[in-house]
Amino acid sequence: MSATAPASVPRFAGRGWTGSRLPWVVLALVVGVSLWAGAAPRHTPSLDQRVRQVAADVRCPSCTDLTAADSNAPTAVAVRQTIRQGLQQGQSPAQIESWLAGRYGRDILLRPPTRGVAGLVWELPVAGAVIALGALAFAFARWRRAVSGGDPAEADRRLVEEALARSGGPPGDEP
Amino acid sequence: MSEVTTPVESTPRRGRTLRIVAVVVGVIAAAFIAVLATRQPTEVGQAASPLLGQPAPQIDGASLDGQPVSLASLQGHYVLVNFFASWCGPCHTELPNLVALARAHPDLKVIGVAFNDSSTSASGFLASGGAEWPAVADPDEHIALSYGVRAPPESYLVDPEGMVVAKIIGGIDQTRVRSIEDYLSGGGSR
Amino acid sequence: MRSLLGHGAVLLGFVAALAGIASTAGGLARRRPSAVAAGRRYVWLVLAAGVLATAAMEWAMIGRDFSLAYVAANDSRSTPLLFRVTGMWSALQGSILLWALILAAYLAAMGRRFRRRGGDPVVGWAMVAGLAVAAFFFGLMLGPADPFRHVAGAVPTDGPGPNPLLQNNPLVAFHxxxxxxxxxxxxxxxxxxxxxxxxxxxxxxWLVETRRWTLLAWGCLSAGIVLGMWWSYQVLGWGGFWAWDPVENASLLPWLCATAYLHSAAVQQRRGMLRVWNLSLLMATFSLTILGTFLTRSGVVESVHSFSESTLGPLILSFFGLVVAAGVGLIAWRGDLLRSPGAVDSPGSREGAFLLNNLLFAAFAFVVLLGTVFPLLAQAINGQTLAVGRPYFDRMVLPIALCLLFLMAVAPALPWRKAAAPVVRARLLVPAWAGAATIAGCVLAGVRGVLALVAFGLAAFAGSSALRQLATRVRRSGPAGLLGRSGGGMVVHVGVVVLAAGFAASSAFGHRGELRLTPGQSAAFAGHSLTYLGTRDARYSNRTAVEGLVTVDGRGLPARPAVSQFAGVTEGIGTPAVVSGPREDVYLTLDAVPSTPGGPAVIGVVVQPLIMWMWVGGGVIALGTVLAAAPDRSQRRRRLAKSPADEIEVTTDLVSGDVEVSRGAERSPVGVPGP
Known part of the structure; x- marks a missing residue:
């Protein structure tokens, strides 16, 4: 750990520590190269994989909350069989899903639609996150204005001294 | 023990903002509670199905005792398509009601579809209750899927034109027998 | 007799709670400390009532008193003792009774802990609030959730027993x-x-005084949730542990809010800021537990865990409304006092990181809440029936979870108030390299998939950041460095990281399939060889079972996935068998019993890598919570004596959440000139 007193360090100054940047650059390289090399191979998915992908969005009809990909209930197996047949006949996943929805109702599909009122379930969290981030940024800006008057490092120092005084004794020598 | 809250010379704006936020939160919460309060418990019984008013998915094949069964050949009659299994408790309860219903209304045809059941236990189950209607095995559950069956017992009433007019989830009890009879007598209860 | 005792106890609890409220509130209104203190004594009556009612119920369950409707519906002659005892909370009314008992115990503990401050208005009003909640739950048992109701008609000679899934595994006694x-x-x-x-x-x-209570509740909830995952993994038979079911979400929601609160409370304790936010989080936590009870007990959402439909819905919903109204109203009313002094200087500080953490947890909770109730909202808006399930939650939660892991790695290295970049970088270098090395190592070991690699890398980053923090603390002050908020908190972080790694591995690299095997036949699946030996019939006190015998990799005793037949249930219930290991679990189910003797059976196989570490992580979280609750006074002294170079960390601990240190002392905020 650095023994530098924090108060004397320029904050995020961007110069004076170029030397110590090197390990971070190397680190970024290592991570980048590893992720590039570790990306899943891009071959076309097998029929089995495609069946599972579609089934992962379909509720297992006789279960309450499992997907047809997760369950081995007879109806889930039947759903996977139907998906397999559909894919083999060249149907698109959307066609297969709408066939299922035409028998069971829209709530057989576990991924809510992205359009219309139902799209709100996707949009609201994103909108909320943007608003919250904005509010946080605004708050930080206001706080920055509020504290720009005093020297915060000085305040830290005061706090330490105050606390030390309260706990009854000066610190010992540095080890 | 007296506690002092630090009075801060802050703009009155902040207090107002807080109150506005509180009102907004309160309104949203009230609307949310109103929505929850007006929801019905997930219903049991006559249920919505996208198939209502649609042509009934076809059933073609050999019955458990080897006779040909076809839904299309029964056009002109009301048909009750009954999904059942020997391992299902409510199926045992509903069987006597179904048998009585079929006996009282010879013009109502019944087709049983065995759900995840072996042919022997399914036909044994039907025979034990004195059922005389044909039943088909559905080994890969394809018929069940095409009707949108979740779990037995479920029944679908098909009208003489071959349209699905009602879906019944759960065992058929006396009230449901009466509502099926309403359809048969031409009224059709909704 | 038992029903009389039970009814009497419930009535006693209800009346005692009301009397306690009246006495305490009366004393508070007339400013008579002695009357306020006297009101506290009623909590002992409430506790006695809870204990008596529970004893009556257990007596009836163990003694198989089928004249009680609850016993007749949830007990049977063949149910073993353990599941007769746990049968008390296997259905609606009994679970309300358990709730009331635990609440009474908490209130009594609260009364005892604050007995010397009986006249204190804050304690008095807290008592009133707690007793009001108790009155509500005892009231439920007087009305629609009466656990001691007599059966209608003749007394049955036997019952169906608890739900089969609730008499399959001893974890029902703990979760x-x-x-x-x-x-x-x-x-x-x-x-x-x-x-x-x-x-x-x-x-x-008030916040400092309730710190340990909050920790206790949080630790129990965390352990309860992880135990619930473990239980459903072992019982439900699909090889997973979390299905984003409404009831599971209902337990996650308060946990998320409470976790956010634990972090932001640290900011308030240290800086006196975020008062409104902390109060809001606590209100949210509590009201979400009530909302969860509503969602799971009213039957408005479909769930594997929900009890059969009941008439409790409107009552619980009204109570939820009351709690929300009280919370929002009080905060708005006290708005002037809640103005927080002080400022967060920089986003790159500990408190800045806590704020981001809170934003992420709030977003997490919002996504979970919205996804859970959205089908109801959509139906109300335009009559649409739709489902929101796993694909939605996975998609929305994943980025939040990754951001949280990243924050977990960085935040412990950030000092309060303001970060000095070189210090932070020096502290983060080793953890960051641990993360990078993990990614590179995984790639070299053949792991593919960017998301999983990022998750593993961030987990290693966060884990080693926490370990580094712990190592620094232990070096300074010995084993005591593991205690207190910072020490215990970092142990919790390690647990969360272990859990997250197990979660990521099992959800990204699990394999599932079905094998159709005749006796003696072997098959290879995902690197394991499975040999099916045949089936045998087994008889247990509460069930009969057809067990398939399967050896995994030719080692050990055969695993026995089974289909069980419980008395009174016609449908067979799958009982999975798990061969656990630190590298991966092999999870077996008997999907189809051979139709003819000696015929082929269908064995379901799920291979889940590293899943065992999720349960280990849960244990570490529980341990860390206990450590965090321990006082770190000795720690403080010793650290002062040695005074390490890092001044900023000294101040952290000086005023950290130790109850004894800062009780009753209101600190003047830093950064803003005091009054």
Missing amino acids: PPLLYLGYVGFTVPFAFAIGALVTGRVGES
């Missing part, structure tokens, strides 16, 4: 009570928050 200890425990900080708001003493002392 629900732990979960309830968590849920109900948040009543205490909630009650104190109400007390602080009503009296207007909204400084930090």
Whole structure:
């Protein structure tokens, strides 16, 4: 750990520590190269994989909350069989899903639609996150204005001294 | 023990903002509670199905005792398509009601579809209750899927034109027998 | 007799709670401390009532008193003793009784802990709030959730027993009570928050005083949730542990809010800021436990865990409305006192990181809540029936979870108030390299998939950041460095990281399939060889089972996935068998029993890598919570004596959440000139 007193360090100054940047650059390289090399191979998915992908969005009809990909209930197996047949006949996943929805109702599909009122379930969290981030940024800006008057490092120092005084004794020598 | 809250010379704006936020939160919460309060418990019984008013998915094949069964050949009659299994408790309860219903209304045809059941236990189950209607095995559950069956017992009433007019989830009890009879007598209860 | 005892006890609890409220509130209104203190004594009556009612119920369950409707519906002659005892909370009415008992115990503990401050208005109002909650739950048992109702008609000679899934695994004895200890425990900080708001003493002392209560509740809830995952993994037979079911979400929601609160409370304790936010989080935590009860007990959402439909819905919903109205109203009313002094200087500081953490947890909770109730909202808006399930939650939660892991890695290295970049970089270098090395190592070991690699890398980053922090603390002050908020908190972080790694591995690299095998036949699946030996019939006291015998990799005793037949249930219930290991679990189910003797059976196989570490992580979280609750006074002294170079960390611990250190002392905020 650095023994530098924090108060004397320029904050995020961007110069004076170029030397110590090197390990971070190397680190970024290592991570980048590893992720590039570790990306899943891009071959076309097998029929089995495609069946599972579609089934992962379909509720297992006789279960309450499992997907047809997760369950081995007879109806889930039947759903996977139907998906397999559909894919083999060249149907698109959307066609297969709408066939299922035409028998069971829209709530057989576990991924809510992205359009219309139902799209709100996707949009609201994103909108909320943007608003919250904005509010946080605004708050930080206001706080920055509020504290720009005093020297915060000085305040830290005061706090330490105050606390030390309260706990009854000066610190010992540095080890 | 007296506690002092630090009075801060802050703009009155902040207090107002807080109150506005509180009102907004309160309104949203009230609307949310109103929505929850007006929801019905997930219903049991006559249920919505996208198939209502649609042509009934076809059933073609050999019955458990080897006779040909076809839904299309029964056009002109009301048909009750009954999904059942020997391992299902409510199926045992509903069987006597179904048998009585079929006996009282010879013009109502019944087709049983065995759900995840072996042919022997399914036909044994039907025979034990004195059922005389044909039943088909559905080994890969394809018929069940095409009707949108979740779990037995479920029944679908098909009208003489071959349209699905009602879906019944759960065992058929006396009230449901009466509502099926309403359809048969031409009224059709909704 | 038992029903009489039970009814009497419930009535006693209800009346005692009301009397306690009347006495305490009366004393508070007339400013008579002695009357306020006297009101506290009623909590002992409430506790006695809870214990008596529970004893009556257990007596009836163990003694198979089928004249009680609840026993007749949830007990049977063949149910073993353990499941007769746990049968008390296997259905609606009994679970309300368990809730009432735990709440009574918490209130009694609260009364005892604050006995010397009986006349204190904050404690008094907290008592009133807690007793009001108790009155509500005892009231439920007087009305629609009466556990001691007589059966209608003749007394049956036998019953169906508990739901088969609730008499399949001994974890039923631990998961629900732990979960309830968590849920109900948040009543205490909630009650104190109400007390602080009503009296207007909204400084930090109520928060400091309830710190350990909050930790206890949080630890129990965390352990309860992880235990619930473990249980459903072992019982439900699909090889997973979390299905984003409404009931699971209902337990996650308060946990998310409470976790956010634990972090932001640290900011308030240290800086006196975020008062409104902390109060809001506590109100949210408590009201979400009530909302969860509503969602799971009213039958408006479909769930594997929900009890059959009941008439409780409107009552619980009204109570939820009351709690929300009280919370929002009080905070708005006290708005002037809640103005927080002080400022967060920089986003790159500990408090800045806590704020981001809170934003992420709030977003997490919002996504979970919205996804859970959205089908109801959509139906109300335009009559649409739709489902929101796993694909939605996975997609929305994944980025939040990754951001949280990243924050977990960085935040412990950030000092309060303001970060000095070189210091932070020096502290983060080793953890960051641990993360990078993990990614590179995984790639070299053949792991593919960017998301999983990022998850593993971030987990290693966060884990080693926490370990580095712990190592620094232990080096300075010995084993005591593991205690207190910072020490215990970092142990919790390690647990969360272990859990997250197990979660990521099992959800990204699990394999599932079905094998159709004749006796003696072997098959290879995902690197394991499975040999099916045949089936055998087994008989247990509460079930008969057809067990398939399967050896995994030719080692050990055969695993025995089974299909069980419980008395009174016609449908066979799958009982999975798990061969656990530190590298991966092999999870077996008997999907189809051979139709002819000696015929082929269908064996379901799920291979889940590293899943065992999720349960280990849960244990570490529980351990860390205990450590965090321990006082770190010795720690403080010793650190002062040695005074390490890092001044900023000294101040962290000087005023850290140790109850004894800062009780009753209101600190003047830093950064803003005091009054």
